[in-house]
Amino acid sequence: MADLRSNFVGIKSPNPFWLASAPPTDKEYNVRRAFDAGWGGVVWKTLGLDPHIVNVNGPRYGVIYGADRRVLGINNIELITDRPLQTNLDEIKLVKRDYPDRAMIVSLMVPCEEVCWTDILKQVEDTGADGVELNFGCPHGMSERGMGAAVGQVPDYIEMVSRWCKAATRMPVIVKLTPNITDIRYPARAALKGGADAVSLINTVSSITSVNLDEMAPEPTIDGKGSHGGYCGPAVKPIALNMVAEIARDAETRGLPISGIGGITTWRDAAEFIALGAGNVQVCTAAMTYGFKIVSEMVSGLSDWMDEKGYGTIDDFKGRAVPNVTDWQYLNLNFVTKARIDQDACIKCGRCYAACEDTSHQAISMSADRTFEVIDAECVACNLCVNVCPVENCITMERLPAGAVDERTGRVVQDDHGDWTSHPNNPGAVAAE
Amino acid sequence: MSEGTRKDGIVSGRLGPDQYVSNFGDAYPPLNPHEALVAADRCYFCHDAPCITACPTEIDIPLFIRQIQADNPKGAAKTILAQNIFGGMCARVCPTETLCEQACVREAAEGQPVKIGHLQRFATDTLMETGTHPFTRAAPTGKIVAVIGAGPAGLSCAHRLAMHGHNVVVVDGREKAGGLNEYGIASYKTVDNFAQAEVDWLLKIGGIRIETGSVMGRDYTLEEIRTDYDAVFLGFGLSGVNSLTLEGGDGDEVGDAVDFIATLRQTTDLAALPIGRRVVVIGGGMTAVDAAVQSKLLGAEEVTIAYRRDKSGMSASEVEQEHATSAGVRIVYNAQPVAKTPDGITFEYTETGPDGLRGTGETFTLAADQIFRAIGQSLTMPDGAALDIERGKIRTDTEGRTSLPGVWAGGDCALGGEDLTVTAVAEGRDAAESIHKALSA
Numbered sequence: 001m002a003d004l005r006s007n008f009v010g011i012k013s014p015n016p017f018w019l020a021s022a023p024p025t026d027k028e029y030n031v032r033r034a035f036d037a038g039w040g041g042v043v044w045k046t047l048g049l050d051p052h053i054v055n056v057n058g059p060r061y062g063v064i065y066g067a068d069r070r071v072l073g074i075n076n077i078e079l080i081t082d083r084p085l086q087t088n089l090d091e092i093k094l095v096k097r098d099y100p101d102r103a104m105i106v107s108l109m110v111p112c113e114e115v116c117w118t119d120i121l122k123q124v125e126d127t128g129a130d131g132v133e134l135n136f137g138c139p140h141g142m143s144e145r146g147m148g149a150a151v152g153q154v155p156d157y158i159e160m161v162s163r164w165c166k167a168a169t170r171m172p173v174i175v176k177l178t179p180n181i182t183d184i185r186y187p188a189r190a191a192l193k194g195g196a197d198a199v200s201l202i203n204t205v206s207s208i209t210s211v212n213l214d215e216m217a218p219e220p221t222i223d224g225k226g227s228h229g230g231y232c233g234p235a236v237k238p239i240a241l242n243m244v245a246e247i248a249r250d251a252e253t254r255g256l257p258i259s260g261i262g263g264i265t266t267w268r269d270a271a272e273f274i275a276l277g278a279g280n281v282q283v284c285t286a287a288m289t290y291g292f293k294i295v296s297e298m299v300s301g302l303s304d305w306m307d308e309k310g311y312g313t314i315d316d317f318k319g320r321a322v323p324n325v326t327d328w329q330y331l332n333l334n335f336v337t338k339a340r341i342d343q344d345a346c347i348k349c350g351r352c353y354a355a356c357e358d359t360s361h362q363a364i365s366m367s368a369d370r371t372f373e374v375i376d377a378e379c380v381a382c383n384l385c386v387n388v389c390p391v392e393n394c395i396t397m398e399r400l401p402a403g404a405v406d407e408r409t410g411r412v413v414q415d416d417h418g419d420w421t422s423h424p425n426n427p428g429a430v431a432a433e
Numbered sequence: 434m435s436e437g438t439r440k441d442g443i444v445s446g447r448l449g450p451d452q453y454v455s456n457f458g459d460a461y462p463p464l465n466p467h468e469a470l471v472a473a474d475r476c477y478f479c480h481d482a483p484c485i486t487a488c489p490t491e492i493d494i495p496l497f498i499r500q501i502q503a504d505n506p507k508g509a510a511k512t513i514l515a516q517n518i519f520g521g522m523c524a525r526v527c528p529t530e531t532l533c534e535q536a537c538v539r540e541a542a543e544g545q546p547v548k549i550g551h552l553q554r555f556a557t558d559t560l561m562e563t564g565t566h567p568f569t570r571a572a573p574t575g576k577i578v579a580v581i582g583a584g585p586a587g588l589s590c591a592h593r594l595a596m597h598g599h600n601v602v603v604v605d606g607r608e609k610a611g612g613l614n615e616y617g618i619a620s621y622k623t624v625d626n627f628a629q630a631e632v633d634w635l636l637k638i639g640g641i642r643i644e645t646g647s648v649m650g651r652d653y654t655l656e657e658i659r660t661d662y663d664a665v666f667l668g669f670g671l672s673g674v675n676s677l678t679l680e681g682g683d684g685d686e687v688g689d690a691v692d693f694i695a696t697l698r699q700t701t702d703l704a705a706l707p708i709g710r711r712v713v714v715i716g717g718g719m720t721a722v723d724a725a726v727q728s729k730l731l732g733a734e735e736v737t738i739a740y741r742r743d744k745s746g747m748s749a750s751e752v753e754q755e756h757a758t759s760a761g762v763r764i765v766y767n768a769q770p771v772a773k774t775p776d777g778i779t780f781e782y783t784e785t786g787p788d789g790l791r792g793t794g795e796t797f798t799l800a801a802d803q804i805f806r807a808i809g810q811s812l813t814m815p816d817g818a819a820l821d822i823e824r825g826k827i828r829t830d831t832e833g834r835t836s837l838p839g840v841w842a843g844g845d846c847a848l849g850g851e852d853l854t855v856t857a858v859a860e861g862r863d864a865a866e867s868i869h870k871a872l873s874a
């Protein structure tokens with residue numbers, strides 16, 4: 001049996017699944033239910049200064065559905081906690097006392113003045129919490145008041161606040177990053193420079209999910225008006241994975257602990273984040289969609305997969321995929337593949353034909369009896385046919401062995417590595433040694 | 434089962450009032466909007482989709498399903514109705530399992546086709562509930578066309594002609610328009626008087642006048658019509674029924690299933706309609722299934738379909754056969770009727786040999802107080818209509834032209850295609866295009 005115990009910057013939890021700071025971690029009642037359901041830790045819903053903020057009294061969420069009303073993405077305009085600071089602190093203390101083995105992280109967002117941060121950190125320390133997360137990510141509402149993403153978009157501020165916090169507390173400091181920025185490496189480097197113990201990412205992506213065409217207003221609509229919100233859920237996972245990988249492989253931030261967040265819905269999503277360098281993961285939308293019970297699937301799925309692969313602990317596969325994330329220029333241009341269609345599996349829908357004929361390279365032929373075949377002399381191996389085919393493994397990409405002739409280019413396939421850096425068409429090519 | 438089902442003889446009121454209502458409700462209830470979205474999501478939007486080819490009216494099925502997916506069911510309905518103005522009826526009565534859904538690639542892949550028929554009904558119902566008619570007429574041409582027969586073939590032809598700006602007079606011998614949509618199709622496929630509602634909706638195009646109770650060959654001749662009108666379309670279906678002679682019978686003991694269904698369709702008080710305790714239906718097509726199932730629904734205790742060939746020879750599809758058996762009808766294959774007995778009917782088993790079907794000599798007798806024959810309908814040519822006939826149908830070319838200049842034909846009375854509502858619609862529409870071309874020349 002795999003050992004799922006997690007130690008993230010000194011914070012221990014029975015498994016690497018934490019609930020992200022959001023409605024699921026808003027108050028004592030929810031967090032107790034979460035721990036009873038098996039979550040390894042929580043990041044308490046972001047605390048702020050009193051007087052506490054207020055939320056809108058109309059709808060907070062917009063949604064993007066897939067087939068059968070499956071939630072693919074949620075957008076929200078909720079702010080940080082809308083309850084008094086002391087109420088939250090009292091509850092945090094009680095819950096931590098009753099669940100000493102679970103991770104209790106407290107998310108914070110206060111104005112950019114040192115005294116605000118030092119004051120609140122002292123109060124959090126008194127609860128017995130295991131660490132803090134600085135919310136530099138919230139893209140809506142709070143950012144209009146100079147907090148959240150407004151800080152997260154200025155690396156100098158991130159560094160400054162991180163430094164204040166590290167100086168003011170013995171607790172580990174995690175900096176939560178906003179994806180609403182051009183290059184995620186800059187805020188991550190700033191957090192590191194400021195002394196932060198870890199970064200967590202991503203917070204939500206600025207978004208408008210849909211427009212009500214009768215009211216001519218964005219959804220969710222509050223009395224005829226809407227405001228951009230933050231997007232999360234399965235739809236944002238690809239964005240989050242890339243940002244995690246960028247930080248994991250950056251020369252300056254390599255080794256900086258990462259808490260992976262963004263669209264994690266199953267054990268497999270979690271394993272992917274960890275393979276790209278995350279030390280643990282946080283979940284919000286999946287819990288909001290399906291309830292706390294999904295952690296059972298995540299725990300058992302990860303454990304079964306680790307057993308199958310022979311990984312004893314999370315650290316055994318953490319970051320394993322990072323060395324394989326590279327720049328385009330280093331991809332092997334001598335790796336030549338062709339699409340292959342399994343005629344027995346083919347159901348003759350013709351989607352590969354339409355895709356290749358209309359939008360790719362006219363490399364699939366169609367006969368009168370609807371037999372679809374790849375024309376090797378045209379196939380550029382783009383993979384589109386594989387992607388649009390509704391039958392799994394019906395179309396596959398097959399590598400041409402070294403020595404074979406690529407009918408499209410007429411060239412013999414080489415078995416050495418040859419990439420753009422040494423390609424003759426590259427004006428800046430360096431001759432292979 | 435109430436004791437009413439066990440009364441001997443042919444009697445009415447076998448069931449309680451509620452039972453009639455529930456028995457004759459929609460056999461396949463419509464999809465709700467969510468079910469429609471789920472069903473629509475299964476469509477792969479195939480390239481040059483095989484389902485389109487399999488539909489006699491060639492509806493662009495992937496397109497209309499995508500319109501449903503994209504929350505535009507009325508647009509979907511227009512896609513359907515542009516090809517098939519009886520898209521609403523066809524959604525209810527087409528044997529999709531042998532047409533579009535049989536060709537669906539998901540049928541090949543997993544034996545579960547996209548529910549094309551149900552989706553078509555969802556789209557057309559959504560549009561028709563608004564009461565609007567989506568098509569408009571072209572500028573008047575001043576031409577006037579006669580259509581004989583107000584069934585799906587005739588009305589489809591009339592609608593297309595009206596769209597092209599021609600005026601149309603549709604004459605029909607019956608009291609109501611609709612043809613077998615009104616008098617033949619099983620009631621559980623077309624509840625709530627849908628056939629008349631659809632005709633009324635179709636006529637909203639304008640330019641079509643319906644004259645019922647007027648029979649060609651009795652009230653007027655084809656020649657008179659040809660002189661009075663710019664063109665003629667014949668869509669008078671098959672009004673003859675094949676006969677059946679039995680030893681020991683006087684000719685009256687075997688009823689006509691088509692008449693029985695027509696009566697049933699026009700009956701407002703089903704409790705007043707008599708039905709036998711033990712009913713035997715002879716035949717193997719849709720008519721046999723519909724007569725048998727509806728006998729059962731009227732409260733007959735035992736209903737048997739006897740068919741002379743084997744299961745695969747039956748022209749009712751497998752789905753329809755299952756519909757019958759799940760309604761409690763027994764189907765006996767390889768049985769041909771030979772003699773009427775005082776309280777039943779005797780059959781001989783058959784087998785298929787080198788020279789075709791032959792009796793084995795072994796017989797059995799089924800008790801029956803009511804017997805129907807559903808062994809096919811045949812063409813009855815109205816007096817004075819001299820047209821070339823081929824294989825029992827009016828000979829037509831690919832555009833529906835008959836041997837007489839200025840006369841077109843389509844639907845059950847004409848050669849080509851299966852005897853289905855959808856085929857009649859396609860032929861009526863195509864003949865209209867041909868007539869339009871001829872009149873515009």
Ligand SMILES: Cc1cc2nc3c(=O)[nH]c(=O)nc-3n(C[C@H](O)[C@H](O)[C@H](O)COP(=O)(O)OP(=O)(O)OC[C@H]3O[C@@H](n4cnc5c(N)ncnc54)[C@H](O)[C@@H]3O)c2cc1C
Nearest residue numbers: 582584585586606612613649669670844845852853854857
């Ligand atoms: C019991 C039964 C059940 C069926 N079930 C199905 C089903 O579920 N699905 C399916 O696809 N098909 C079904 N069919 C077949 C389908 O109904 C026909 O193929 C279709 O109706 C043919 O259309 P039509 O317009 O050619 O003829 P019809 O619908 O028969 O219409 C012909 C019209 O012409 C009129 N007429 C006839 N002679 C004259 C005359 N001399 N002068 C004036 N008017 C005349 C008739 O009154 C009638 O209104 C069924 C048929 C029957 C009998």
Ligand SMILES: Cc1cc2nc3c(=O)[nH]c(=O)nc-3n(C[C@H](O)[C@H](O)[C@H](O)COP(=O)(O)O)c2cc1C
Nearest residue numbers: 020021022046076135203232233262263283284285
């Ligand atoms: C309704 C809602 C409220 C949120 N509030 C906070 C918050 O107060 N503080 C915070 O750091 N992140 C907040 N988030 C962001 C989540 O913690 C998380 O980073 C994001 O939803 C991505 O993860 P997911 O795809 O698993 O949902 C909120 C998200 C949602 C949906």
Ligand code: SF4
Nearest residue numbers: 356379380382383385
């Ligand atoms: S891999 Fe791309 S180019 Fe090759 S057949 Fe498939 S779609 Fe066409």
